[in-house]
Amino acid sequence: MTSLKLRTDEELYRRIRNGDQESVAVLYERHREPLYRYALHMSGNRSTAEEVTQEVFLRLIAPGGGFDDQRGSLEAYLFGIARNLLRRMRPAMSLEQAPEQMAEPDALRDLLQDETTAALYRAVQELPDAYREAVVLCDLDERSYEEAARLMDCPVGTVRSRLYRARALLGAKLRKASGRELAREQRDRLP
Amino acid sequence: MRELVEQARIGAPAGAELAAHLAACPNCAALWDTERELSARFRQIRQSVSAGDPSAGRKCILAQFQSQRRRTLWQRGFAWTLAPVAVLVLALVLLAPWHHPARRGSAVPANDVLSLSLPGWSGAAEDADSPEIGPEDSAGFLPVPFVPPLASGEAVRVERVELPQAALVCMGFAVEGVSQNAVTAEVVVGEDGLPRAVRLPDSLDMQDRDFYFN
Numbered sequence: 359m360t361s362l363k364l365r366t367d368e369e370l371y372r373r374i375r376n377g378d379q380e381s382v383a384v385l386y387e388r389h390r391e392p393l394y395r396y397a398l399h400m401s402g403n404r405s406t407a408e409e410v411t412q413e414v415f416l417r418l419i420a421p422g423g424g425f426d427d428q429r430g431s432l433e434a435y436l437f438g439i440a441r442n443l444l445r446r447m448r449p450a451m452s453l454e455q456a457p458e459q460m461a462e463p464d465a466l467r468d469l470l471q472d473e474t475t476a477a478l479y480r481a482v483q484e485l486p487d488a489y490r491e492a493v494v495l496c497d498l499d500e501r502s503y504e505e506a507a508r509l510m511d512c513p514v515g516t517v518r519s520r521l522y523r524a525r526a527l528l529g530a531k532l533r534k535a536s537g538r539e540l541a542r543e544q545r546d547r548l549p
Numbered sequence: 550m551r552e553l554v555e556q557a558r559i560g561a562p563a564g565a566e567l568a569a570h571l572a573a574c575p576n577c578a579a580l581w582d583t584e585r586e587l588s589a590r591f592r593q594i595r596q597s598v599s600a601g602d603p604s605a606g607r608k609c610i611l612a613q614f615q616s617q618r619r620r621t622l623w624q625r626g627f628a629w630t631l632a633p634v635a636v637l638v639l640a641l642v643l644l645a646p647w648h649h650p651a652r653r654g655s656a657v658p659a660n661d662v663l664s665l666s667l668p669g670w671s672g673a674a675e676d677a678d679s680p681e682i683g684p685e686d687s688a689g690f691l692p693v694p695f696v697p698p699l700a701s702g703e704a705v706r707v708e709r710v711e712l713p714q715a716a717l718v719c720m721g722f723a724v725e726g727v728s729q730n731a732v733t734a735e736v737v738v739g740e741d742g743l744p745r746a747v748r749l750p751d752s753l754d755m756q757d758r759d760f761y762f763n
């Protein structure tokens with residue numbers, strides 16, 4: 359197992375295709391958490407995240423699996439599966455949609471006590487897919503632009519501009535939310 | 550502007566030049582504060598996430614892998630049992646009077662067709678310890694079992710033939726919903742006229758193929 363941990367994803371995948379179960383376990387350990395976090399922040403829903411993570415691995419080990427190392431890394435392939443699953447599970451959303459039309463994201467409900475941070479997290483869920491993905495990978499998962507570009511299958515410049523645009527939208531919402539909170543605090547202080 | 554956002558995003562302090570600009574420009578100062586607040590709140594979100602216990606999920610994946618593996622091994626055994634039948638069908642098709650000679654390709658060195666070196670080519674599928682030489686390394690050709698290996702430098706022909714789907718299944722190709730219909734396949738034929746390898750032409754999606762021999 360220890361020596362397997364030193365193997366690349368692509369080597370482990372080849373071993374899996376030859377029936378090696380330990381390689382499945384090593385790849386699972388390696389990619390489960392990042393995939394879970396990605397699916398969680400993309401969907402805002404814990405059970406969706408669990409379901410997607412599990413389904414990604416089931417597809418990875420399915421007979422005849424479609425991974426081709428000439429076309430990209432195994433990690434990008436796994437994230438691609440997750441992206442497709444999430445798209446199918448989540449109806450298309452746009453910024454025009456009223457926030458109240460969306461289900462309340464349950465992902466961090468118990469953990470985000472701060473109202474403004476919770477509002478920010480909701481605003482992330484309302485972003486268009488491509489912008490949300492840039493925020494999720496670069497800001498919520500602290501990936502470099504290069505890594506995010508590999509996983510998003512687009513140029514680094516595109517990642518950067520999507521991220522800046524997303525942050526500008528989120529910044530505006532944050533100011534609004536902070537303003538509301540400030541007004542409420544002032545109201546509460548009134549006799 | 551980009552520098553400002555980037556510095557604020559990573560939580561780095563403003564350099565002397567940027568600090569001087571922020572002091573003089575209320576717009577940029579507001580943007581700087583917002584960006585830094587965004588990053589601080591993202592940090593808070595990151596710290597709130599826990600991926601939970603992996604053991605149940607791992608157990609499920611490994612169990613699924615095991616059951617698939619058992620099924621594949623069974624299918625492989627089944628395929629090898631039927632493989633001689635498939636070879637017979639291939640040989641009969643190649644020798645059949647209706648097999649049109651115009652479909653015959655010209656003879657070329659085996660290496661040009663099967664883009665791999667040939668040691669143990671006909672037995673490659675049996676060699677479980679050589680995972681690097683899979684059928685996909687050989688231009689999509691799957692070796693025909695129970696035939697003598699090609700001689701080094703032997704010329705081969707590629708012929709297009711109509712094969713019963715069942716024969717392809719015996720050869721290890723996954724064919725959706727096996728029926729009585731014939732499928733066009735390409736067969737590598739040695740100088741002795743014996744079939745050595747088979748593949749489905751490119752018109753069929755390579756992704757959908759499943760090689761039981763890998």
Ligand SMILES: [Zn+2]
Nearest residue numbers: 570574576577
């Ligand atoms: Zn300015």
